[in-house]
Amino acid sequence: MHFDHSYAKNLTALVTPMTVSPLSEPQLQLYNQPLAEQLELDPSFSEQSHLFTQLFSSQGALNQHAVAQKYGGHQFGGWNPELGDGRGLLLAEVVTHAGQRWDLHLKGAGKTPYSRFGDGRAVLRSTIREYLASEALHHLGIPTSRALCLVSSSEPVYREKQETGAMLIRACQSHLRFGHFEYFYHSKQLDKLDALFEYALQYHFSACREHANPHQEMLRQVVLSTADMIAKWQSFGFCHGVMNSDNMSIHGITFDFGPYAFLDNFDSQYICNHSDHGGRYAYDQQPGVALWNLNALAHSFTPYLSIDEIKHVLAEYEPRLLDQYASLMRLKLGLHQPQEDDLELVNGWLSMLEQDKRDFSQSFRLLCNQAISENQFVDHFIDRQRAKDWFVQYRSRLAIETLSAESRQLQMQQVNPKYILRNYLAQIAIDRAEEGDFSECEQLLKVLANPFDEQNNFQSYAATPPSWGQDMEISCSS
Structure with missing residues (x-):
């Protein structure tokens, strides 16, 4: 196991050293x-005493080089x-024997220069939601950050009501955002x-250096990976909820989970x-918002690329998205x-689901039953x-x-999940965890x-959500 701190060392002017x-x-x-x-990672990291020593000690490997990042x-x-790591710290970068690089980032680390009026803490509710969501998406095959561990506490944290503080260490290629x-x-x-840009090209887009215009190729990779991610969001019925450009990763991974949801009906x-009173980040708006964010990011490429070069790359987004979808x-x-x-045929299917308010995932799973009769299929709908x-x-097709x-049938079962992270399932796990019982979290993860x-x-x-679990309202508050 090797820890590196390339971001903190090479970009000292862009970070603020902090301690957890x-x-x-x-x-x-x-x-x-x-x-x-x-x-x-060393197996000892799974031991609470060792992990906390590394995380909370001034000489700990996960604390002594921690930094808060600045961004807008x-x-x-x-x-x-006026944005930045207001409650998170970049702890270290793990470099595997194969040369793969993973950021370790702690959420809920306390106040930083970018906390503004916040307390720098995360609450147990939001850390559980992020842990569950990142692992759920990963196992569906949707690019995402990952959750390494979750730490609870007795520390009171005040949001809409009094909650308890928690921490989450997440891992991904890097935490570079638009x-x-x-x-x-x-x-x-x-x-x-x-x-x-020099750092990104050296550590994360090194293959782009071999192209005649490395910056243009880097932008292309960001555009295409974002299109691929959005296509998967739409096909699996995932709604992110807060697609601000500071929540968009240059690696095309799902990032910064808040009031997300998988579609029920x-x-x-x-x-x-x-x-989101105006519906800016509604499910059907996600593809357009991603392109809007890519346009916003593309402005930062103007010192290196002509407008025509940028337009040429951005024009690749829509056909890539449509093809993948x-x-x-x-x-x-x-x-x-x-x-x-x-x-x-696909659009007719979706229109039928929407008209009759049928469950998105269950309806696709229904199609996996090749032995289903016409009557059984029709019984699933109102407009028979x-x-x-x-x-x-x-059937003709x-x-x-x-x-x-x-x-x-076997192939269809591998792309149509039977189990998704419905908000009511997450809420049950959260309610029990807030009482000190994390067994439901563990079971749900399995x-x-x-x-x-x-x-x-x-x-x-x-199962479909009970009445109390339908149309749950989830806020950004964490």
């Missing part, structure tokens, strides 16, 4: 052993230069912008963040021989005639396929680690 502020009566509650092994961001469309580049561009600190205009949706319907009318017409069209029904399997002993986790 310990919580009252901390307890290590969740530890991601498979991720720790992937990061090649477009929040609900408005530019805000907002990092935006800030140094808009503040006209071009020397610092140069240093940031399909609603193309679903808004998961009750603070179409491919995913075909797979979800078991269509392997692309036909011109496939998207019409429309359902019958679509089913006949779908499947006749073109060369895969056997059995092979197609179920979500195998979202495509039947898991007959855990059928209740695949």
Whole structure:
């Protein structure tokens, strides 16, 4: 195991050295052993005493080089230069034997120069939600940051009500956001912008250096990876909720979880963040907002690229998104021989789900049952005639396929999850954890680690939400 601190050492002008502020009566509650092994962390890190020594001691490996990062961001469309790591610290970078680089970042670390009027803490509720969501998305195959461990405490933290403080260590390729580049561009600190680009090209986009225009190729990689991520969000029914540009990663990974939600009943205009009064980040707006954010990021490339060069790269976003989305949706319907009318079939399916308010994930899973009769299928819907017409069209389309029904069923089951992280499931786990019982968190994580399997002993986790768990209002507050 090797810890590096390349960001803190190479970009001293862009960070503020800090130390972690310990919580009252901390307890290590969740530890991601498979991720720790992937990061090649010393097994002793899973021991509370050793982890806390490294995290809270002034000489600890996870504390003595910790830094808070400065950035800005477009929040609900408005530019805000007064952002940064207000409750988080970049602890270290793990470098594996294969040369893979992983940031370790602590959320809830205490006040920093960028906390503004905040206390620098995270609450147990939000740390559990991020832990669950990042692992759920990872096992669905959606690019995301990962959760390494969660620490609870007895320390009171005040939000809409009194809660308790908690900490989360997360890992990802880096914590470079769109907002990092935006800030140094808009503040006209071009020397610092140069240093940031040089760092990114050296440590995270080294292959771009081999191209005639490294900055243009880097922008292209960010554009394409973002398009791929959004295509997966849409095909799995995931709503992020706060797609501010400071919450967008240059690696095309899902980042900074807040009032997220997976779709229950399909609603193309679903808004998961009750603070999003205008619906800027509604489910059907996510593809357009991602492009808007990419345009905002692209301004920081103007010292290195012409406007035409930037436009040429940004123009690649939409066809990439549509191509990836179409491919995913075909797979979800078991269509392997692309036909011109496939998207019409997909859109008819989604329109039918929305009209009859059918559950998004359960309805796709229903299609995996190749033995389902027409009557059984029609019974799932309210508009029976429309359902019958679509089913006949779908069966006719499947006749073109060369895969056997059995092979197609197996394939469809691997892209249509039976288990997703519904908000009510997360809330049950949170309620029990706030009483000191983390067993439901652990159980839910086990179920979500195998979202495509039947898991007959855990059928209740695949159920539709009870009445109290429908249309839950989740805020940004953490």
